[in-house]
Amino acid sequence: MSANKEVEDPPPLESSFVKTEEKKKKKKKLTKAGRKKLRQEQTETFSKHRRIIASDKTAGDLQLERDLFGGEAELVETFEKKAAAKREFQQVDDESEDDDESGIAEDEIPEKKRKKKNIKKPVWVDEDDEKTELGQVVNAYTRGKHQKLEGSKHSYKNYVEKRFESVYGSSPDWAKVKADDAKDEDDPLLMRSTVYLDSKRDALPAGDIRLEFCAELNSEQIEGSLQAVQFHPWSQVALVAGTAVVVSLYQVTVTETNCVFHATRSIRFKSRELRSATFSANGNEILVGGGMKSRNLFVFDMLSGETKTCFFPKDRQFPCWQHIAVQPDGEFIVGKGYGDEENCVHFISGSSKQWISTVRLSDTVKAFCFSPCSNYLLVTGGYGDEENCVHFISGSSKQWISTVRLSDTVKAFCFSPCSNYLLVTGDGGYIHVVDARLRRCVKRYNDSGSLVGTAIAFSPCGNLLAVGNDSGVVNIYNAESLLNDVSSKNMDPEPMKTIMNLVTTVDILKFNHSSEILAMASSRKENAVKLWHVRSRTAFKNFPAPGKNYGKIMALDFSLHSGFLSFANNKWKAKLFRIPFYPSF
Structure with missing residues (x-):
């Protein structure tokens, strides 16, 4: 161009x-x-x-x-x-704007449309789950002379679901699909953040506590003299164990009018005696320890219903399992030896239940516990000159780290929630603060009015420390000021409150999940149990109820969200109470 x-x-x-x-x-x-x-x-x-x-x-x-x-x-x-x-996109957008401007309320939308909107599709579906039959699975694991399951056309998926519900009750809340308009208040993950969540709701009132007695969990009393009562870590199930070598599981359900519970299973173990029973860290198993006559560890799988007996090398005098410590992350189980190996701590694999290693100490082992972070296993014990020692063992390598010698015989101990400090009490009435990172005693306080400390407990929020003694007195301290003053030369701290509702040795101190209730009990006297209101620093007046005899309290536990309280007594009964202030289990 x-x-x-x-x-x-x-x-x-x-x-x-x-x-x-x-x-x-x-x-x-x-x-x-x-x-x-x-x-x-x-x-x-x-x-x-x-x-x-x-x-x-x-x-x-x-x-x-x-x-x-x-x-x-x-x-x-x-x-x-x-x-x-x-x-086309703009036309759809215009139509949606017209619908919004039309003023149609959500309540006026037909129910069927709302349901379709709230239904969530699973991310992935295995088609074989619907096709697999129960007979196919059973026959796949059947060998030799074992009789095969003929003609079973039942769905294996339905069988597994019913099996799960028979053990744990209904499906857990986290497994249920929730509608878009559902409230987040009942989310189990949110309810675990008790320090922040509880501050938004009404505080537990002082004076009289509304406590409804449901019944005895073990109405048939087939467990014998009770050794343990414990609620499941995440399901609505309670465990009761006794000297009859029987462990019973009870499903507890909360309704609008009352609570319903029934026995789901009772397991009798092939042992001469039972010393301890506890749930595993993940809640899928029950660990049962035999005594001196039967030194085996029994593991009951709650899903399969099978019982496994853990045998250990014959050249080792293995634990009598009077006390079982389970690492918080579930990696290890710990027990102490007997006889010539009373000074030994045995590590058992949390997954395979096989013996891993043994740590031999200089003195007899009496008690032990894991730190919340799972990095340390603390062991106490010994006689004579060794009664005032605490031993630190690595939670990962299972090797002895160091021994801290205190001025008094150790009676009770607990870790702080952050695992940085270990607090010990015992003869002499002192509170020893041991730095777990330095493995040395950094401070010693005089427990006000105490001669022998017998129990100690941290609140879940980490702000309070409760210390009980042999006179039935419980002192409440500000834990933050107690730990922050370890480097100073301040005088002994004054307790925030001195509780004198008990007159015999304090054996049990237990805070509920929100740190609003402190339960204290003594096994030396009948009806020696009290519930204390933390915020007002007063005891609840209506518990124990007048004219009621609850016997001697041997074990006590709150449910996951404090909806229930249960304690076992010397009369072979595990009493169950409902706390309506806490709507969840």
Whole structure:
């Protein structure tokens, strides 16, 4: 094209993508024939405009354009598709805005539509789960002379679900699909953050506590003299164990009017005696320890219903399992030896239940516990000159780390929630603060009015420390100030409150999950149990109820969210109480 030739300005290209409100209204009124005519006009305008622009391009540019975008017809078709897609999107958006502006309340939407909106589809579904039959699974594991299951057409998936519900009760809340409009108040993950969550709801009132006696959990009393009562870590199940070598599981259900519970299973173990029973760290197993006559560790699988007996090397005098410590992360189980190996601590694998290693100490082992962070195992014990020692063992390598010698015989101990400090009490009435990182005693306080400390407990929030003694007195301290003053030379701290409701040795101190209730009990006298209101620093007046005899308290536990309280006494009974202030289990 010559430079002198004047090029006409192309007619304005009317974009099919930019749509004003006026064009929207016009297009809604156009008929099918009108829309077709409009598209033809736009195509002709676009083609004319493209030919004028192409006159300035070289042959190479045109060939490259055809290779990338195709010919003229293909390019027009591509833009038409994009324009149609955008028109459709804007039309849907306009309709949704019209619906919002129409003022239709959500309650007026039909129930079926609301349900469809709230239903969530599973991320992944295995089609084989629906096809697999119970007989196929059983026969796959049947060998030799064992009788096969013939003709069973039941769904294996339904069988497993019923099996789970028979052990743990109904499906856990986290496994249920929740609607979009459901409240988050009952979310189990949120309810575990008790320090922040409880501050938003009403505080537990002082004075009288509303405590409803449900019944004895073990109404048949087949467990014998009770040794343990414990609630499941996450399910609505309670465990009761006794000297009859029987462990019973009870499902506890909360309803609007009352609580319903029933025995789901009773397991009798092939042992001469039972010394301890506890849930595993993940809650899928029950660990049962035999005594001097039967030194085996029994493991009951709650899902399969099978019992496994753990045998250990014959050259080792293994634990009598009077006390079982389970590492918080579930990796190890610990027991102490007897006889010539009373000074030994045995590590058992939490998964395979096989013996791993033995740590031999200089003195007899009496008690032990893991730190909340699982890094340390603390062991106490010994006689004579060794009664005032605490031994630190690595939770990972199972090797002895160091021994801290205190000034008094150790009676009770506990870790702080952060695992940085170990607090010990015992003869002499002192509170020893041991730095777990330095493995040395950094401070010693005089427990006010105490001669022999017998129990000690941290509140879950970490702000309070309760210390009980042999006179039945319980002192409550501000734990933060107690630990922050370890480097100073301040005088002995004064307790925030001195509780004198008991008159015999304090054996049990237990805070509930929100640190609002402190339960204290003594096994030396009948009815020696009290519930203390932490915020007001007063005891609940109506518990124990007048005229009621609860016997001597041997074990006590709160449920996961403090909805229930249960304690075992010397009369072979595990009493169950409902605390209606806490709606959840």
